[in-house]
Amino acid sequence: MRIPLRRQGCSLQMKGSTVRAQSGNTPVLSAEIYVIPLEANRFLVYAPLRHAAFVGNTGIVNLLADLREGRTEECGxxxxxxxxxxxxxxxxxxxxxxxxxxxxxxxPVSVTLFLTTACxxxxxxxxxxxGENKARYMPLDLARRGIDFVVGNALRRGETHFEVNFHGGGEPSRNWPVLTAALAHARGQAEAHGLKLTAYVATNAVFSENQLDWIVAHLDGASVSCDGLPxxxxxxxxxxxxxxxSASVIHSLRRFDAEDFSYGIRMTVTAAAIPRLADSVEYLCANFxxxxxxxxxxxxxxxWAGAPSAETEAFVAAFREARERARGYGRELTFSAARAGTLTNHFCGATQDLFALTPDGSISSCYEVFDESSPRAKTFLYGRSSNESWRFDREKIVFLHRQSVDNRAWCAGCFARWSCGGDCYHKALAIYGEGEFAGTDRCAIIRELTKDQILAHIAEAGGVFWHTPPENAAGGCACVSCGDDKRIPRVPLLI
Ligand code: SF4
Ligand code: SF4
Structure with a gap:
């Protein structure tokens, strides 16, 4: 079998980068193509930018190779x-x-408030x-300024909507007076300007009864950290x-269900919990x-630094089983960077102007960088609230924008790149620092689960091929922390 060009991970890439003018009836390859071996004489042929895929044999792969190399006399x-x-x-x-x-x-028309580092x-x-360092709390005045900024932007941009997210670094409900007052301020602004407001909290869901009452009455959704079986x-x-x-979290989830309150669950899977993943997912599906x-x-x-890695083949196998169990209940189990069907060159908001405020008034683009003492503060804190205005560090912003997948050499031959978007930049920095990215253990998970999704798309489309107009995922975020994914109900998820 002749298959040309670069090899990376489990795929082979053929780029029909620029379409040449057709002369007569000479066929021309016109797509970026990846060929992913499945089994003997069976290959998944994938054209991400065309939203097209099919399972072919050696003959069709060779035909594509011939087209790529301009050997049109042998063209099928x-x-x-x-x-x-x-x-x-x-x-x-x-x-x-x-x-x-x-x-x-x-x-931005969306602000994330890191209300506190207390938990x-x-x-x-x-x-x-x-809990290990002195807790910091966002003052109400700063929360209000952040809200006013996105309201002003919404009005200037002619938008009809703005968004307020309450997030961690700690548990946002530990700064309860500011959370409730900030939302009241946001609602007042929405009414005054005729804007629609959506407000979410990312939480551990350990609440008092009064807090639960308030949350179901005032917020649009929650992302709940819950690991499944009690x-x-x-x-x-x-x-x-x-x-x-678990008892408190179960109580909150039951209450959410009783009130038809919208929420998502974010499971963190340790190496030790991998064998229980399918049972845990089934437990969540059966009860909530x-x-x-x-x-x-x-x-x-x-x-968790130094703990055993859960980014393993065992995770992929457990995820597949858990996904099947979830489907039995009509539910989809998701993994942040596997999202075949979307097209994006960014993984998350970190490289596209996520606007999150630390308790001390810095602007962060990453959910993991919630205060100035974070080891990655230098990279992800790109501005500050200063008196009544906002100061942005242009150089940092441009640098962050450039961390998109199309600027990363290692990812150039990966079939998942236009849906993965390069995965979590914070994680890449944790592994490689300023050095060149050369893949992570997550890449194998991403590719396996993305491949599953492409095959599922083919199966759903009748079993021969998949070809649909792309959903543009630009601007979306699928944080390994927050999991904010625009394909599904809009509830940001976090650890
Ligand atoms: S980060 Fe994503 S695009 Fe890059 S090699 Fe890994 S899986 Fe592929
Ligand atoms: S996915 Fe990574 S880079 Fe993006 S916000 Fe989350 S931790 Fe930060």
Whole structure:
């Protein structure tokens, strides 16, 4: 079998980068193509920018290779070529890779408020190591200024909507007076200006009864950290007194279901919990009604630095089983960077002007960088609130924008790149620092689960091929922390 060009991971890439003018009836490869071996004489042929894929044999792969190399005299039969034309792989116009443009200074219509670094839990794998340092609390005045800024932007941009998210570094409900007052301010602004407001909280869902009442009455949704089976959850997610928190979380979820309150569940999977993942997902599906369930391997930072990795083949196998169980309940299990069907050159908001405020008034583009003492503060804090205005560091902004997947050499041959978007930049920095990115253990997970999704798309489309207009994922975020994914109900998820 002749297959040309670069090899990376499990795929082979053929780029029909620029479509040449057709002379007569000479067929021309017109798509960026990846060939992913499945089994003997079976290959997944994938054209991400065409949203097209099919399973082919050696003959069709060789035909594509011939086309790529301009050997048109060997170019298959009319029927095969017609099939490839139908998928825009042959003789179509130029492809348009997703490339976000960011003109001028950030003018977001969504603000994330890192309300506090205090937390009522002491989760074993907490990325923020909450509870170990002096807690910081955002003052109401700063929260208001952040809200006013995005309201002003919405009005200037002619938008009809703005968004307020309450997030961590700790548990946002530990700064309850500011959370409730900030939302009241945002609602007042929405009414005064005729704007629609959506407000979410990312939380551990350990609330008092009064807090629960308020949340279901005032917020549009929540992202709840919950690891599934009570014994699995309680092995890591404990109170400051060392007690499991599952009973409180279950109570909150039941209340959310009873009130039809929209929420998603974000599961953190440690190496030890991998064998229980399918049972945990089934437990959640059987007992609760989350709009979304996302499972991510525990990130080895904060209190979990040095812990055994869960970014393994065992995770992929467990995820597949859990996904099947979820489907049995009509639910989808998601993983942040596997999102075949979207097109983007960014993984998350970190490289596209996410506007999050630390308790001390710095502007962060990353959910993991919630205060000035963070090891990555230098990279992700790109501005400050200054008196009544905002100061942005243009150089940092431009640098962050450039961390998109199309600027990363290692990712150039990866079939998942236009949906993965280069994965979590914070994680890449944790591994490689300023050095060149050369892949992570997550890449194998991303590729396996993305491949599953492409095959599922083909199966759903009748089993022969998949070809749909792309959903533009530009501007979306699928944080390994927050999991904010625009394909599914809009509930940001976090650790
Ligand atoms: S980060 Fe994403 S695009 Fe880059 S190599 Fe890994 S899986 Fe592929
Ligand atoms: S995905 Fe990574 S880079 Fe993006 S916001 Fe989350 S931690 Fe930060």
């Amino acid at each position: 039969n009319d029927e095969t070529l017609e099939f490839l034309r139908r998928l825009e792989i042959v003789d179509a116009g130029p492809e348009t890779p997703p490339r976000e443009v960011f003109p001028g200074e950030p003018n 009522n839990l002491r989760c074993a794998y907490c990325y923020a190591a909450a 014994e699995v959850h309680d092995s890591n997610r404990v109170t400051s007194g060392g007690k499991g928190s 009604r989350p709009g979304q369930i996302q499972a991510e391997p525990a990130y080895q930072i904060g209190r």
